[in-house]
Amino acid sequence: MAGASGARRIELNRAAFDAITLAVADGAFEIAKAVIEGAQVPDAAPYAEGLVEGGAAIAYVGSKRVGMWSKTGAAVKKPKAAKLSKGITVIGGYGFPGRFKEGGTVHMTAEPFLTPELMATLPDAEGFIKAACIRHKVVGLARAARGDTYAASKARAAAKAATS
Amino acid sequence: MSLVDPLGRILTEIRDDPIVAAITTRIRGGEPAPGDALGAGSFVPFVVLTALGHSRLKRCPIQEVRILASCYAATHQAAAALAGAVSDSVHAKGHRISGSGVAIFGSFDDGSEGGTKDPDTSQPRSNVIISVSASTELLT
Numbered sequence: 001m002a003g004a005s006g007a008r009r010i011e012l013n014r015a016a017f018d019a020i021t022l023a024v025a026d027g028a029f030e031i032a033k034a035v036i037e038g039a040q041v042p043d044a045a046p047y048a049e050g051l052v053e054g055g056a057a058i059a060y061v062g063s064k065r066v067g068m069w070s071k072t073g074a075a076v077k078k079p080k081a082a083k084l085s086k087g088i089t090v091i092g093g094y095g096f097p098g099r100f101k102e103g104g105t106v107h108m109t110a111e112p113f114l115t116p117e118l119m120a121t122l123p124d125a126e127g128f129i130k131a132a133c134i135r136h137k138v139v140g141l142a143r144a145a146r147g148d149t150y151a152a153s154k155a156r157a158a159a160k161a162a163t164s
Numbered sequence: 165m166s167l168v169d170p171l172g173r174i175l176t177e178i179r180d181d182p183i184v185a186a187i188t189t190r191i192r193g194g195e196p197a198p199g200d201a202l203g204a205g206s207f208v209p210f211v212v213l214t215a216l217g218h219s220r221l222k223r224c225p226i227q228e229v230r231i232l233a234s235c236y237a238a239t240h241q242a243a244a245a246l247a248g249a250v251s252d253s254v255h256a257k258g259h260r261i262s263g264s265g266v267a268i269f270g271s272f273d274d275g276s277e278g279g280t281k282d283p284d285t286s287q288p289r290s291n292v293i294i295s296v297s298a299s300t301e302l303l304t
Contacts, residue, residue, distance in 0.1 A: 081278060100283055103232050103291065104214055106201035107284045109194060115230055116217035123219055 019138050022066065025059050025088045027132035029067040031125055032057035032092030036071070039117040041094065042101050054095035060084050170229055170298040171215050173266045174254060178211065178233070181253035187237075187246050200236075207238040207287050209246055216293070225300040230274065233292040240279045240288040247276065247290035254294055265302035271295065 036055035056076040059067035063084055068076045078084075082091050093114060104110030171193055178184055179191040190200055190210035200210040216230040233250050237243040251273040261267045274295035282289050 097283070099277075102216070103234060104195065104212065105284050106196050106212075106236070106282050106287065110214040110216075110232070112214065112216045112232075119217040119219035119228070119230065123222065 019136055020133070021061055021088065023133045023136040023138045024129055025061050025066050025090070026136065027125075027129035028088060028090040029057060029059035029069075030128045030132060031121060032059070032090050033069055034128070035114065035118045035121050036092050036094070038121065039094075039113050041098075041113055042111050054098065055093070056095075057090065057092035059091075060089045062086055167218075167220075167227070167300050168266055168298065168302055169215065170266055170268055170296050171213055171231055173262045173268060173298075174231060174271065174294060174296060175213050176262075177257075178213075178250055178253045181249065183249045184211075184246070184253050187242075187249055201282075201285055201287070203285060204287075207236070207285075209235075209237040209242060211235050211246065211250060220300060226269070227298055227300050229296045229298060231294040231296060233294055235290045235292065236282065236287050237290075238288070240290070243288040243290040244279060247292050251276075251292050254296075261303055265304050267299035267303045269297040269299070271297070 036057055039055070041055070054071070056070035056074075057067070058065065058069075058076045058078060060078075065078075067090075070076050079091065082089070098114070100108065101111050102114055103112075175191055175193050179189060184191070188209040188211065190197070190208065192200065192210065192212045194212070194214060196210060196212055200208065202208060212234045214232045214234070216232050218227050218229040220227045233247070235243055235247040235250055237246050254271045255273040257268075257271050259267075259269050272295045274293045276293065277291045279288060279290045281287065
C-alpha cells in the first residue's frame with residue numbers, strides 16, 4: 001500500500017522474529033568459533049598445556065543456551081562473571097592462563113593473541129550472519145508468500161541452467 | 165607511510181588528566197617501568213597501556229584500535245578508583261589532533277574485566293578496555 005510519500009507500507013514479519021534471533025545468534029556463534037580457531041595461540045612453555053587446547057565458545061538467547069563448542073570437544077560452562085542479556089549473548093575465549101598472555105603481568109609483556117584475531121574477523125561479521133540466515137531460511141514476508149526461499153531460488157536457478 | 169599508532173596520544177591524555185595525575189603519573193606503554201612493580205607492602209599505583217589489536221576500515225583511512233589499560237594500586241578499591249579515573253579521562257571524548265598529527269575521532273571505555281590480582285606480585289589490578297577511532301595516517 002503506497003503512503004503519501006509513495007513509499008510502500010512496511011509490515012513487520014513478527015512470526016520471523018524468533019527465526020531471525022536464532023539465525024543471528026547462530027552467526028555470532030560462528031564468528032566466535034572462527035576467532036578462537038584462527039587465533040595464533042602462544043604455545044611456548046610453560047603455556048602450552050591447557051592454553052592451546054582451552055579455546056571454547058558458548059551462545060545464549062536470553063537464558064537459553066543455543067550453542068556450545070570447544071576445541072577439545074569437552075562441555076563448556078558459562079563463566080561465573082558473564083552476565084546474560086535478554087537478547088543474544090555469545091562468549092568465547094581461552095581458559096587460564098590465557099588472560100595473562102593477552103593482557104600481560106607486571107613481569108611479563110602482553111602478547112595479545114585473541115583480540116587481534118577478533119579485530120580481523122569482525123569486519124567480515126556480515127558474511128557469518130548472512131550465511132546463518134540462509135541456513136535458517138530467513139526470508140521476508142513478501143518473498144515467503146511467493147514461495148521464494150533460498151532453496152526455491154536455488155532450485156529455479158538449477159532448472160534454468162539445465163534448460164539453457 | 166606507516167600505520168599510525170594512537171596509543172602514545174592516549175597515554176599522554178591519561179597522564180595529563182588532573183584526576184588521574186592526582187592518583188599517579190606512572191602511566192606506561194607496553195610494560196611497567198623500573199620501580200613500578202614492587203612487592204606486597206610497597207605497592208604503588210601505576211597504569212600499563214597495551215595495544216590489543218586494530219581493525220582498519222576498507223575504504224577510508226580510519227582504524228579502530230583497542231587498548232587495554234591495566235590499572236594497578238595498593239588495594240582493590242584503589243585499583244577500581246584508578247580505573248574509573250582512567251575511564252573518565254578518555255571516555256566519550258571527541259575529535260582531537262595532536263601536535264604531531266595523530267587524529268583521533270573518538271575514544272570510549274569499551275568494558276572492563278573487573279578486579280583481579282597480578283599473578284606474580286598479587287598487586288590488585290583493574291582493567292579498562294579503551295576503543296579508539298583514529299586516522300591511519302598523520303595529518304600534516
